[in-house]
Amino acid sequence: MNTALFDRISAVEADLSVVFVPSEGELPESTAWVDAKSSGQILQLRESEVFKGSVAQTLLLPSISEEFASAVLLVGIGKDALSDAKAKKVIAAVSSQIKGLPFAKVAVALSGLTIVDREAANVLTLAAQWLNEGFYEFIGFKQDDKEKVTKVETLLLEGSDESAMSIGVATAAGSAFTRQLGNLPGNVCTPSYLASKAQELGEDYGIDVELVDETKMDELGMHCMLSVGRGSDQPSYLIVMHYRGGAENEAPHVLLGKGITFDTGGISLKPGAKMDEMKYDMCGAASVFGTMKAICELKPALNFTAVIAAAENMPSGHATKPGDVVRTMSGKTVEVLNTDAEGRLVLCDALTYIERFEPQSVVDIATLTGACIVALGSVNSGMYSNSDVVAESLKSASKGAADKLWQMPLDEEYQQQLDSNFADIGNIGGPEAGSVTAACFLSRFTDAYPWAHLDIAGTAWTGGAAKGASGRPVGLLTQYLLSKVS
Structure with missing residues (x-):
């Protein structure tokens, strides 16, 4: 149209x-x-x-x-x-x-x-x-x-403002792409399927695409991410897309999306009711895909890298077990106390991998915790950050896009809930402040750059009779990146 x-x-x-x-x-x-x-x-x-x-x-x-x-x-x-x-x-x-x-x-x-x-x-x-x-x-x-x-x-x-209209149209195109990916069933939208969609974007828009497969992940020491997909017959991928519209030596802004294409919970198996909605556990990745499409349509003068941590979380004889200890790419070890807290396991290795880009900023987007839904419902996405500059920039983009978020605490005192007797860190922090401790876990891998985390578990899709992906927060992310054009 x-x-x-x-x-x-x-x-x-x-x-x-x-x-x-x-x-x-x-x-x-x-x-x-x-x-x-x-x-x-x-x-x-x-x-x-x-x-x-x-x-x-x-x-x-x-x-x-x-x-x-x-x-x-x-x-x-x-x-x-x-x-x-x-x-x-x-x-x-x-x-x-x-x-x-x-x-x-x-x-x-x-x-x-x-x-x-x-x-x-x-x-x-x-x-x-x-x-x-x-x-x-x-x-x-x-x-x-x-x-x-x-x-x-x-x-x-x-109206008369062609640029304003173009931003809206491109954002809608990105949102539609995000919703289509999110609504696909898990037997279609696998990690390999997401990799193929990245390659299609590369062909359509001339962006550079890199696929890090499981063999390369093993060489890099990304054992935390590998541990999540171990129980699945579907191979995991770290998908990297580079949009280069800025100066050659300009550091990129990076968006990282959680791409768990189906989440059974692994050995810590989820209840059967509404488990079908766990095809939406890749909506963070889908929103990054949609934002990349919007940016490619608009062609702003900036450098932007999109990273997707794609895996399927299944139970099997090969699956990671509660109590297993795995080593991250950073060298830190993690005690996997609950295999259903898998999003942070794929993201932490991806956050370390991103250091090689020497980014100006990193924002990860993930359907990370049910606790965030308890805290904020389906109105606001939760936002955590180690940088006031990034946090304020995201708040401004949220306002401009009418795509709400709410800044949550990241106080040092919460970190102790992640203490483990057997590893450097546990992957869950108990029932209190579950969304906060999930963000605290991620924060331990972000010392190298300004970072923010968006927990979109409550805003990425709607359940019930109107079940479907929402396309959020493509509007917010697109506005955020456009604000970085100098």
Whole structure:
């Protein structure tokens, strides 16, 4: 689908025009123009309370006059400037309505869509992103999947800032890539499959791709990561992708994604209920893939390296056992007290491997702990950092992308919970502050660079009847990297 801009609703030709209607007061400029063309139908409908203009209320008018050939979709925005949450609800209503209609060319008049504390360019970015994200549907294994594709071929947005629109469109493309990977079943999306998707990105965008296989990991001493995949028939991979848009000698910013393509818990087997959702344990990796796609589309002048620690955690006669001690690439030893705390085991070796890039910053993204869901639910991702600069930069990106995070503590006193009688460190710290101690574990491998950890266990997917990957935090990560362009 093509997305482009237009200046005035009066000068655009479309099969469907979308206008926003407040519940009281004057109509926005574009809406007022359409109302005039319809001999005041919009105001009449509002006054008669057929269409009240409440937040996300919609009404389709197939025809308003002989002069205006376009059908019109009215969308309510309430009486006040919208919060991020309400604005997203409004845009979701637009996408939901138009993707099922037989219109190829749709124009959305953004005048009137005001979001609290956001400038027009930022509103355009978010509108472009959320509208395009709203068209996503998982295409995979149902016989009628091919019939789900929207009829919309061209989406026109009111505005003049091409760059702002492009960021939104690219972010949506990255989000769709992330969601598609996340929604794939574990028998399809294996570590080898992720490696193949990296190679495809390399071919499509000309980025450099390196695959570190198990033989090379063994040579490098990455025995902690190897211990996780030992019980699986699927080989593990450390996947490295280099986007080089900056100066040749400029150190990269690195994103590291946890890519456990299915997590049974290993010998510390998970309960059967909802275990199918453990295909989403690679959503950290998926979000890094999606961010790489967005950055490749936008072509900013920076150097960015994406690293994926990909493995499958299965029980078998070869699997790592609780109480086993393994050596990390850093030389530290780990007592594996619970094989279901495997994400930190693959990430710690990857964090050491990343030192060779002498990075400006490192952010790892992982569906790491159920404890983070207990703490923050599905609204905020948890953020931990050893650098105030990185933490503040992520907070700013979170605000700009309307992709929430909350900084959690990383106090030294929590580290003692990881003490082990038999190794340098235990891989769990007990029931208290589980998300914090997981971050503390990772922090022991990040002395060489500024680092942050995002625990997205509560935000990466939705369960229940609406089960599916969310695409978060691609928006946040894309904004973070764009902020690094000098």
